[in-house]
Every structure is written in C-alpha cells, then in structure tokens.
Amino acid sequence: MINEFELKFKAVLANELxxxxxxxxxxxxxxxxxxxxxxxxxxxxxxxxxxxxxxxKFDNSKDVYLxxxxxxxxxxxxxxxxxxxxxxxxxxxxxxYTSRPDLERAGMGLTIIESLSDSLHISSIPGTGVKLIxxxxxxxxxxxx
Amino acid sequence: MENKIKITSxxxxxxxxxxxxxxxxxxxxxxxKIHEHMRQIGPxxxxxxxxxxxxxxxxxxxxILGRYNEVERVNGMMGLIGLxxxxxxxxxxxxxxxxxxxxxxxxxxIKEEKIEQ
Ligand SMILES: Nc1ncnc2c1ncn2[C@@H]1O[C@H](COP(=O)(O)OP(=O)(O)OP(=O)(O)O)[C@@H](O)[C@H]1O
Ligand SMILES: [Mg+2]
Numbered sequence: 364m365i366n367e368f369e370l371k372f373k374a375v376l377a378n379e380l381x382x383x384x385x386x387x388x389x390x391x392x393x394x395x396x397x398x399x400x401x402x403x404x405x406x407x408x409x410x411x412x413x414x415x416x417x418x419x420k421f422d423n424s425k426d427v428y429l430x431x432x433x434x435x436x437x438x439x440x441x442x443x444x445x446x447x448x449x450x451x452x453x454x455x456x457x458x459x460y461t462s463r464p465d466l467e468r469a470g471m472g473l474t475i476i477e478s479l480s481d482s483l484h485i486s487s488i489p490g491t492g493v494k495l496i497x498x499x500x501x502x503x504x505x506x507x508x
Numbered sequence: 509m510e511n512k513i514k515i516t517s518x519x520x521x522x523x524x525x526x527x528x529x530x531x532x533x534x535x536x537x538x539x540x541k542i543h544e545h546m547r548q549i550g551p552x553x554x555x556x557x558x559x560x561x562x563x564x565x566x567x568x569x570x571x572i573l574g575r576y577n578e579v580e581r582v583n584g585m586m587g588l589i590g591l592x593x594x595x596x597x598x599x600x601x602x603x604x605x606x607x608x609x610x611x612x613x614x615x616x617x618i619k620e621e622k623i624e625q
C-alpha cells in the first residue's frame with residue numbers, strides 16, 4: 364500500500380461531486396491520463412449514487428463511506444452504505460436492470476463500473492446494506508515518486 | 509467548466525448542448541428544460557452536443573434514453589456530436605450506439621440522414 368484515504372458524507376446527491384473531487388485530487392499526483400481520471404470519477408459516481416438513491420432512498424440523515432487505497436499497480440475503491448441492501452446481486456448486475464424506472468434510471472450503473480474497472484465485487488446482506496470493492500489499474504509508469 | 513444546458517432549434521429538430529458535469533443532481537432539472545422546448549417545438553430530431561461535457565455516468569444515459577423513447581414515438585431520430593474518447597466509451601458501454609449514431613456536426617447529421625430543410 365502506498366497511500367489511502369477515507370471519507371464519510373451524508374446521503375445527498377450533491378456530495379457525489381465531493382466524492383469525485385476527492386478522488387481526483389487524491390489520484391492527480393500519480394499523473395493518470397485525463398481519460399483514466401474521468402473513468403475513476405464515473406466509477407465513484409455510480410457507486411455513490413446507488414448508495415444514495417437505492418440504499419438510502421434519499422434519506423439524507425444517513426452516511427455513505429468511501430475508501431480509496433493506492434497500491435503499486437492499481438487502485439482499490441470501496442463504497443459502503445448501511446441501507447436496504449440488494450436481494451439478488453446477479454439480477455442487479457444485469458445490464459438494463461433497474462428497480463427505479465420511474466426515476467428514469469437506465470439500469471447501467473453496475474455494468475459501467477464493471478466495464479471501466481478490472482474487477483467489481485459486490486457484497487450485500489439484505490437489510491444491512493451494500494459494499495462494493497472495485498479495483499482498477501493505474502499503471503506504474505504514471506507514478507511520479 | 510460551468511454546468512449548463514443550452515437548447516437551440518433547427519427545422520424539425522433541437523440541439524441539446526450540455527456543458528460541464530451531467531450527473532444525478534442535474535438530470536431532473538435538465539429533463540424539465542428539454543420537455544419545455546419539446547412542448548413548443550414538437551421535434552422529430554434530437555442532437556446531443558457533448559463537446560464541453562466534463563462528466564458522464566448512467567444518470568446521463570437515462571436522460572438520453574428517456575428522450576430517445578419520446579422521439580421514437582413520433583418516428584424521429586437521435587444523434588450525438590462532440591464526443592471525446594471518454595464520453596464515447598461510456599456511451600458505447602451503455603449500448604446507445606445500437607439506437608443512434610455519432611456525427612461530425614449538426615450539418616453532417618442533416619446531410620447524412622437527408623433531413624429535409
Ligand atoms: N447500494 C445499493 N443498495 C440497494 N440496492 C442497490 C444498490 N446498488 C444497486 N442496487 C440495485 O441494483 C439495481 C441496479 O443498479 P445499477 O446501478 O446497475 O442501475 P440503476 O442505479 O437502477 O440505474 P442507473 O445506474 O443506470 O442510473 C438498482 O436498480 C437497485 O435495485
Ligand atoms: Mg445506478
């Protein structure tokens with residue numbers, strides 16, 4: 364492990380920007396390409412918006428937890444909520460599956476995380492929330508010691 | 509980059525230019541603004557201009573798909589302009605290229621799709 368940070372914030376959509384900017388500031392010194400940085404931001408927003416919209420159903424008294432760890436060759440992101448959880452993780456991962464078509468959700472968030480990252484692990488016990496563990500390569504030649 | 513939406517019209521279509529970040533905190537307001545224009549114009553064509561877009565996720569994909577279903581109902585069409593490598597990638601992952609194409613410009617869309625002027 365080279366570096367690490369944790370952030371706890373209320374389940375408010377505006378805090379997606381806080382989470383994105385925190386990750387951007389944290390990873391920028393490693394000199395990722397513009398595109399890679401954008402991909403990290405999208406991954407973060409997908410996880411955080413799911414926690415707020417689905418996990419907590421917009422209850423802004425609840426907390427979302429974000430942790431980012433930089434390793435030699437890649438970055439690990441954990442996003443945790445203590446909301447309603449997911450009954451069927453395999454169904455949730457399916458492209459186009461959404462439980463909230465009324466909110467004009469596309470059902471693509473988890474699919475986008477999966478495609479933009481190298482691995483996505485979802486653990487959920489219904490009633491106790493969701494934890495996402497995402498790993499994405501950040502090549503060592505970008506790292507500026 | 510300031511977050512904003514600018515909607516302009518052409519013939520039977522509208523161009524929706526979104527600048528800055530398009531995330532879950534923006535989509536509701538932007539949908540209302542787009543609907544306002546759609547009520548006035550009743551467009552058959554919608555072009556999204558993402559030249560100045562700095563952030564895209566599934567919330568934006570939902571906004572695009574919602575409007576796609578609306579122009580589809582009037583036998584319309586949708587196109588994308590101003591994509592960069594990043595926005596093109598998120599759009600490709602979401603499968604939107606099976607529903608709409610990318611064009612070099614509004615002019616190219618009108619020409620390639622033989623939109624009557
Ligand atoms: N943190 C979470 N807590 C509870 N349910 C979740 C959580 N994350 C995802 N889900 C469930 O998994 C489904 C799929 O999630 P996904 O992010 O792929 O799509 P979406 O959020 O519904 O739509 P989009 O991300 O395209 O806006 C959600 O509709 C929801 O039912
Ligand atoms: Mg989602």
